[in-house]
Amino acid sequence: MDESRHMPEPDTSSDQNQPRLRIGFLLAPRFTLSAFATFVDVLRLAADDGDGSRPIRCRWRVLSSDMAPVQSSCGIRIEPDERLGDPTRFDYIVAVGGLIDGGPGLSLDQGAFLKRAAQARVPLAGLCTAVFSMARFGLMDGYRCCVSWFHHQDFLAEFEKMRPVSDQIFVVDRDRLSCSGGVSAAHLAAFLIDRHLGRAAARKALSILMIDEPMQGDRPQPGLPLELHARDPLVRRALLAMQQNLHAPLPIARIARDLGVGRRKLERHFNADLGIPPADASIRIRLAQARMLLARTDRTVTRIAEETGFCDASHLIRVFRETEGTTPDLWRQSRGVLTEQEPV
Structure with a gap:
């Protein structure tokens, strides 16, 4: 399958002050910090040629309905940057999940925001277990989604009519992206960097993170x-x-x-x-x-x-x-x- 189908076209604007890739993040309560941090670090390392961590070519913001800090599964809290607002100011909305037994996942406000984004044709991505919440909101109906082999049976138990993909590190199906968590978040981020900023930027970011090279989405999940x-x-x-x-x-x-x-x-x-x-x-x-x-x-x-x-x-x-x-x-x-x- 051509993973680039139905994806936003790279920005060819000559205005160098505008980022070519804009990501809005939604964090579920007790989200997985490693998936979020790994994804952001790939963006950060690709955003600035001078390695100064300046959000020049990429921009990322953590979104919230109430601006309250969000606690990760390891206890570290993240302060949101902006309220939810208009999803079309971003090229992608990325939801980050966490412990599947740690609560309901994404809130109703976050779910409504994702639905507005989907209606506006802003692509949605789910890291780690965020696809559980996205499926609950009906946002994965008719789409393939990636689930970690560790949570494969958990997903089937809740969504018996869906068939999760647990033999790949990430899946891109039209305007839905999902990954199994962990290091696969870096490779999904690198896929977007490659798409919008070029392969050299993606390889550079991964190399600095000591990751040998970008992996395609159909690379088998390790660990099972x-x-x-x-x-x-x-x-x-x-x-x-x-x-x-x-x-x-x-x-x-x-x-x-x-x-x-x-x-x-x-x-x-x-x-x-x-x-x-x-x-x-x-x-x-x-x-x-x-x-x-x-x-x-x-x-x-x-x-x-x-x-x-x-x-x-x-x-x-x-x-x-x-x-x-x-x-x-x-x-x-x-x-x-x-x-x-x-x-x-």
Whole structure:
């Protein structure tokens, strides 16, 4: 997908006193400071050729309805710069989320402001968990959105009709942008810098932050524990999709389609990178999860089979015996784990 479609055109004005990129920030209560600070620092480092942190080519402001300080999840407070006002004075409105169990997220005033911005065709971006609030306000209907693998199931539990993207570091879908948080915020900011100020400015900002180079949005998210360690980005994204759908495994053809490739191409990449076909990789990932549940929980084999996408307990037992040389119950007993009572 062309990530630049429906994005604002770079400012070609000759007035050098006007910033070419203007960002308004909305901070949710207990927002993630690292995502906000990383995004702002990329703007700051690209804004001034002289590295004096002057907001010359970029301008950013923290917006508020009441001008009260906003406390981040780590306790540090940020003072707003301006009241909400007219969203069209900015090129983008960027919402920063935080702890999903720390409150309602963005306020009703902030939600109304985002809706006004959307109606005025000002692009909206959500960092970290801000897409939860944006989805609650109906602002992600019909859009793809990026969610951290860590919060993938939380998002599905609340928005069961939406399909979050958790195998990419950020997603740009027309006038909606979203990222998984952390360092991905730097790469999303660099994408905007590249778009409006040029690639050299984006690379310069990231280099000063000790980040090697800008990453494309479809770069796989790091950090999700996997049974298999792939180098091929396409294979890694497929493995992430398998990991995120353990209880209801997706057909390999569906995974390939979601990744925008044919099944045969996906199989070639798996064989070249891991030496096994995608179907075998899916079994290995689900068996790894089953072993973890057997070792760390008292759940029955029947329940574990349901949670890891096997047809039933007999199916899990058969596959487990083929790979481990023993049954799940005996494997568990050898580790001294007490279990729930199997249903009669």
